[in-house]
Amino acid sequence: MGIAERRERERQMRRQQILDAAKKVFSAKGFSGATIESIAEEAELSPATLYLYFKNKDELYASLNMKMLEVLKQKIEGVYQKKELSPEQKITALAEALYQVYEFDPLILINVLQFQSSEALRNLSPQLLEEIKTDSARALRTIAKIFEDGMRDEQFVQENPIALADIAWSLFGGLVLWEEGKRGFDLKKNYLKPTLQLGFEILRRGVKRQGNSG
Amino acid sequence: MGIAERRERERQMRRQQILDAAKKVFSAKGFSGATIESIAEEAELSPATLYLYFKNKDELYASLNMKMLEVLKQKIEGVYQKKELSPEQKITALAEALYQVYEFDPLILINVLQFQSSEALRNLSPQLLEEIKTDSARALRTIAKIFEDGMRDEQFVQENPIALADIAWSLFGGLVLWEEGKRGFDLKKNYLKPTLQLGFEILRRGVKRQGNSG
Amino acid sequence: MGIAERRERERQMRRQQILDAAKKVFSAKGFSGATIESIAEEAELSPATLYLYFKNKDELYASLNMKMLEVLKQKIEGVYQKKELSPEQKITALAEALYQVYEFDPLILINVLQFQSSEALRNLSPQLLEEIKTDSARALRTIAKIFEDGMRDEQFVQENPIALADIAWSLFGGLVLWEEGKRGFDLKKNYLKPTLQLGFEILRRGVKRQGNSG
Amino acid sequence: MGIAERRERERQMRRQQILDAAKKVFSAKGFSGATIESIAEEAELSPATLYLYFKNKDELYASLNMKMLEVLKQKIEGVYQKKELSPEQKITALAEALYQVYEFDPLILINVLQFQSSEALRNLSPQLLEEIKTDSARALRTIAKIFEDGMRDEQFVQENPIALADIAWSLFGGLVLWEEGKRGFDLKKNYLKPTLQLGFEILRRGVKRQGNSG
DNA sequence: AATGAATGAGCATTCATTCAT
DNA sequence: AATGAATGAATGCTCATTCAT
Numbered sequence: 001m002g003i004a005e006r007r008e009r010e011r012q013m014r015r016q017q018i019l020d021a022a023k024k025v026f027s028a029k030g031f032s033g034a035t036i037e038s039i040a041e042e043a044e045l046s047p048a049t050l051y052l053y054f055k056n057k058d059e060l061y062a063s064l065n066m067k068m069l070e071v072l073k074q075k076i077e078g079v080y081q082k083k084e085l086s087p088e089q090k091i092t093a094l095a096e097a098l099y100q101v102y103e104f105d106p107l108i109l110i111n112v113l114q115f116q117s118s119e120a121l122r123n124l125s126p127q128l129l130e131e132i133k134t135d136s137a138r139a140l141r142t143i144a145k146i147f148e149d150g151m152r153d154e155q156f157v158q159e160n161p162i163a164l165a166d167i168a169w170s171l172f173g174g175l176v177l178w179e180e181g182k183r184g185f186d187l188k189k190n191y192l193k194p195t196l197q198l199g200f201e202i203l204r205r206g207v208k209r210q211g212n213s214g
Numbered sequence: 215m216g217i218a219e220r221r222e223r224e225r226q227m228r229r230q231q232i233l234d235a236a237k238k239v240f241s242a243k244g245f246s247g248a249t250i251e252s253i254a255e256e257a258e259l260s261p262a263t264l265y266l267y268f269k270n271k272d273e274l275y276a277s278l279n280m281k282m283l284e285v286l287k288q289k290i291e292g293v294y295q296k297k298e299l300s301p302e303q304k305i306t307a308l309a310e311a312l313y314q315v316y317e318f319d320p321l322i323l324i325n326v327l328q329f330q331s332s333e334a335l336r337n338l339s340p341q342l343l344e345e346i347k348t349d350s351a352r353a354l355r356t357i358a359k360i361f362e363d364g365m366r367d368e369q370f371v372q373e374n375p376i377a378l379a380d381i382a383w384s385l386f387g388g389l390v391l392w393e394e395g396k397r398g399f400d401l402k403k404n405y406l407k408p409t410l411q412l413g414f415e416i417l418r419r420g421v422k423r424q425g426n427s428g
Numbered sequence: 429m430g431i432a433e434r435r436e437r438e439r440q441m442r443r444q445q446i447l448d449a450a451k452k453v454f455s456a457k458g459f460s461g462a463t464i465e466s467i468a469e470e471a472e473l474s475p476a477t478l479y480l481y482f483k484n485k486d487e488l489y490a491s492l493n494m495k496m497l498e499v500l501k502q503k504i505e506g507v508y509q510k511k512e513l514s515p516e517q518k519i520t521a522l523a524e525a526l527y528q529v530y531e532f533d534p535l536i537l538i539n540v541l542q543f544q545s546s547e548a549l550r551n552l553s554p555q556l557l558e559e560i561k562t563d564s565a566r567a568l569r570t571i572a573k574i575f576e577d578g579m580r581d582e583q584f585v586q587e588n589p590i591a592l593a594d595i596a597w598s599l600f601g602g603l604v605l606w607e608e609g610k611r612g613f614d615l616k617k618n619y620l621k622p623t624l625q626l627g628f629e630i631l632r633r634g635v636k637r638q639g640n641s642g
Numbered sequence: 643m644g645i646a647e648r649r650e651r652e653r654q655m656r657r658q659q660i661l662d663a664a665k666k667v668f669s670a671k672g673f674s675g676a677t678i679e680s681i682a683e684e685a686e687l688s689p690a691t692l693y694l695y696f697k698n699k700d701e702l703y704a705s706l707n708m709k710m711l712e713v714l715k716q717k718i719e720g721v722y723q724k725k726e727l728s729p730e731q732k733i734t735a736l737a738e739a740l741y742q743v744y745e746f747d748p749l750i751l752i753n754v755l756q757f758q759s760s761e762a763l764r765n766l767s768p769q770l771l772e773e774i775k776t777d778s779a780r781a782l783r784t785i786a787k788i789f790e791d792g793m794r795d796e797q798f799v800q801e802n803p804i805a806l807a808d809i810a811w812s813l814f815g816g817l818v819l820w821e822e823g824k825r826g827f828d829l830k831k832n833y834l835k836p837t838l839q840l841g842f843e844i845l846r847r848g849v850k851r852q853g854n855s856g
Numbered sequence: 857a858a859t860g861a862a863t864g865a866g867c868a869t870t871c872a873t874t875c876a877t
Numbered sequence: 878a879a880t881g882a883a884t885g886a887a888t889g890c891t892c893a894t895t896c897a898t
Contacts, residue, residue, distance in 0.1 A: 014878095030333045032246060036872060046880045048874080057872065110331065116395035117328065119244040133399040157419075159412060163405070166392060167413040171381065174388020178380060181330035186347070191377070198373060199381040205371075206420030217898090221860080228861090250889060260863045262891080271889070442857095458761045460674055464893060474859045476895080485893065538759065544823035545756065547672040561827040585847075587840060591833070594820060595841040599809065602816020606808060609758035613775040619805070626801060627809040634848030645877090649881080656882090678868060688884045690870080699868070 027107035058123040065112045073139040087150030095200035113173045140165045241321030272337040279326045287353040301364030309414035327387045354379045455535035486551040493540045501567040515578030523628035541601045568593045669749030700765040707754045715781040729792030737842035755815045
C-alpha cells in the first residue's frame with residue numbers, strides 16, 4: 001500500500017510538473033503557438049512522456065484550464081460562504097474576487113475564457129468534458145445561490161437565478177476578453193478593474209428591488 | 215471610363231465572392247480549421263487568386279469580420295437614431311438589435327467576438343487594424359451616447375458613459391460566447407435570447423436613477 | 429520606312445529599359461531572389477509586358493549577361509588592338525582591362541560568371557545559346573591571338589593558344605568568384621586587384637620562353 | 643554504454659544515408675531543382691526525418707559540400723606531405739591530385755565551387771559557416787606552404803604565398819566551372835585534364851625563379 | 857503594344873503523435 | 878516509466894507564365 005501510494009504521489013507530481021510547464025508556455029504563446037515540444041522542454045521531459053500523462057494537446061490544455069476553473073470555483077464559494085455579507089454585498093465582493101483571479105494569472109484566465117467557446121472543446125474526452133461541465137455548473141450554481149438568497153429576502157427582483165448567474169459570469173468573461181482585445185489595438189492602460197466594479201455595481205442595482213418606482 | 219468602372223465593379227464582386235466563400239468555410243471550421251485551399255475551392259478560384267485580393271489569411275479573416283462589424287455598427291446606430299425612444303427604451307431596443315445581428319449570422323458573430331481577443335490581431339496590417347479599431351470605437355461611442363442622453367435627462371446615474379458602453383458590449387459578447395460554449399458541452403437549447411433580454415433589462419434598471427433611495 | 433524605323437527604335441529602347449531594370453534587380457537579389465514582378469516594377473511596366481520582349485526569365489537574364497559579355501569582348505579586343513604593346517605587355521594590360529570590367533559592375537560580372545556554369549543555361553533558346561557561345565568564343569579567340577602572336581615571335585612557349593586563353597579566362601573568373609566567396613565568410617577587404625595582377629604576372633612569366641633552361 | 647554507442651553509430655549512418663541521397667539528387671538537379679521531398683524519397687525516409695539531422699535545406703547542402711571540402715583538404719595535404727617531391731614537383735602533383743578529386747565526383751565538386759560564391763552561404767548557421775571557412779583556409783594554407791617552401795629554397799620568386807595559393811585554387815575552380823559551362827553549350831569533349839595540367843605547368847614556370855633574365 | 861487578372865504547380869517546413877527499446 | 882527516433886499529413890504562400898481585352 002505504501003508503495004502504491006508513493007507511486008501515485010509521484011505520478012501526481014509529474015503531472016503537476018507538466019501542468020506548470022504548460023501554463024508557462026500556453027500563457028506566453030497561446031494555444032496554437034505552444035508546441036508539445038516546447039512544453040516538454042520547459043518540463044525537462046521528452047514529448048513522448050507528456051502523452052503518458054495527457055491524452056493529447058487538447059486535454060493538456062483543458063486540464064490546465066480545469067485548475068483555473070477550480071480556483072474560480074473556490075473563490076466564488078469563498079464569497080458565498082461569507083455569512084456576514086448580505087446578498088447585495090456579496091455581488092460587490094464577487095467582482096472583487098473575480099478580479100483577484102484575473103490578477104493572479106491573467107493569461108491563463110484569458111485562455112480559459114477563450115477555451116470555453118473554442119473548437120478545441122469538441123476534441124476532448126467525454127470524461128474531461130463532463131468534469132469541466134460539472135465544475136462550471138457548480139460555480140454558476142454558487143453564483144445563482146447568491147441571487148436566490150437575495151430573492152428569498154425579497155431584496156432582489158424575482159428572476160431565474162441561473163440566468164442571473166449566466167449574466168454575471170458573462171459580464172465578467174466579456175469584460176476580460178474585451179479589455180484584452182482593446183489592448184491588442186492600442187497598448188493603452190488596462191481599465192478592467194474599474195469597469196468590472198462598475199459593471200457589478202450596475203448589476204447589483206439592477207437586480208435590487210426598488211421602493212415603489214420601477 | 216466605362217471600362218475602368220466595370221473593372222472596379224468586377225473587382226468588388228470578386229472580393230465579395232471570396233468573402234462569401236470565406237464566411238462559409240470559417241463558420242464551419244473555425245479559423246485554424248479553415249484552409250486557404252478550402253476557401254479557394256468554395257469560391258471556385260485558385261488559392262493564388264485569393265492573395266490578389268487579400269494579403270494573407272489573417273487579413274481575409276479580418277475583412278470578413280469587418281463586414282460583421284459594420285452590420286453591428288449600423289444596427290446600433292439604427293437604435294440610437296430612433297427619436298421616439300427614450301434612452302431607457304433604447305437600451306431595451308439595443309438588446310433586440312444585437313440579438314438580430316446574432317440571428318442574422320451567429321457563426322460570423324462568434325468569429326468576430328473570438329477574433330477580438332485572439333492572437334491573430336497582431337498579424338494584421340496597420341491599416342486594417344486601424345480600420346477595425348475605428349469601427350469598433352464608433353460603435354462603442356454610439357452606445358455610450360445612449361447612456362449620455364440618459365444622464366443629461368437625469369434619468370440615469372452619472373457614470374463614465376464609455377465604461378457603460380464597454381459593459382453593455384461585454385455583456386452581449388460574453389453572453390453570446392458563453393451560450394455558445396455551453397452548447398459545446400450539452401447540445402441543449404439555446405437560451406441566448408431570454409438571457410440577453412434579462413441582462414439588458416438588469417442593465418437598464420441598474421443605470422436608472424432611483425427615486426430617493428440608493 | 430520612317431515609321432518602321434521609329435518602331436524598331438522604340439522597341440529597342442523598351443528592351444533596354446527592361447534590361448536596365450533587370451540589371452539593378454538581379455544585382456541586388458541574385459537570380460532566384462529576383463522576381464519578374466520586381467523587375468517589372470523597377471521598369472515601371474507590367475510583368476506581362478516583359479514577356480513581349482523576352483521569352484522568359486532565363487532569357488532575360490541571359491540577355492543581360494550578353495551585354496556584359498559584349499563589354500568584356502570589347503575590352504579584350506581593345507587590348508589586342510594596341511599595336512604599341514608586345515604580347516607580353518598585352519597580358520599585363522589584359523589583367524588591367526578585366527579588372528576594369530569588374531569594377532564597372534561587379535555584381536553583373538559575378539552573375540555572368542555564375543551563369544556560365546549554371547543550370548539555367550539549359551533552358552535557353554537555341555538562338556540565344558548560340559549567340560552567347562559565339563560571343564564567348566570570339567572573346568576567347570582574341571585572347572588566344574595574343575598568345576599566338578607571342579609564339580610567332582618566339583617569345584612564348586609553344587602551346588595550344590586556345591587552351592592558354594581558357595586558362596587566362598578561368599583564372600580571371602575563378603579569382604572573381606573566389607574573392608566574392610571569401611567575402612561571404614568574412615566581410616574583409618577585397619584583394620581582387622593585387623591578386624589578379626599577380627596571377628597574370630605569373631601567367632605572363634609562365635608562358636614566356638626562357639633563355640636556355642626549360 | 644553499448645547502447646549509447648550503438649545509437650550514435652546508427653545516427654551517423656542515418657546521416658550518411660541522407661547525405662548520399664542528397665548527393666545524388668543535388669548532382670542531378672542542382673540546388674534549386676532538388677526538393678527536400680525528392681531527397682527524402684531517395685533516402686527512403688520521410689521529409690520530416692531529414693530535419694532531425696539537418697536544420698534546413700541549405701545546411702544539408704552545405705554539409706554535403708563539407709565532405710567534398712574534406713576530401714580536397716586531404717588530397718592537398720597528401721601532396722604536401724610527399725617529402726620526395728620538390729616544391730616544383732608538388733605543383734605538378736597538385737594538378738594531378740585536384741583532377742583526381744574532380745574525377746572522383748565531378749558534380750559535387752562543381753556544387754562546392756558554385757556554392758562558394760552563392761547566396762546560400764548567407765543562410766548558414768554560424769557554426770557551419772565557421773567550419774567551412776576553417777576547412778577552406780586550412781586547404782589554402784597547405785597550398786601556400788608549397789610556395790613558401792619553394793621560396794625558402796630560393797627556387798621560387800618572392801611573392802605572397804597566400805595570394806599564390808588563391809591563384810592556384812582559383813585557376814582550378816575557374817577551369818572546372820568553365821569547362822563545365824562550355825559543355826553547357828556544346829556537348830563536346832571535356833578538355834579539363836590537359837588544360838588543368840597546362841595551367842599548372844604555366845603556374846609552375848611562372849613562379850620559378852629564372853637564371854639571370856627577368 | 858500593353859496589361860490586369862488569373863492560376864498551376866510547387867515546396868520548405870512544422871508538429872502532434874506513435875512506438876520500439 | 879521514459880524516450881529517441883520517425884513520420885504522416887498539412888498548409889500558407891510564391892511566382893513564372895498566360896491570355897482576354
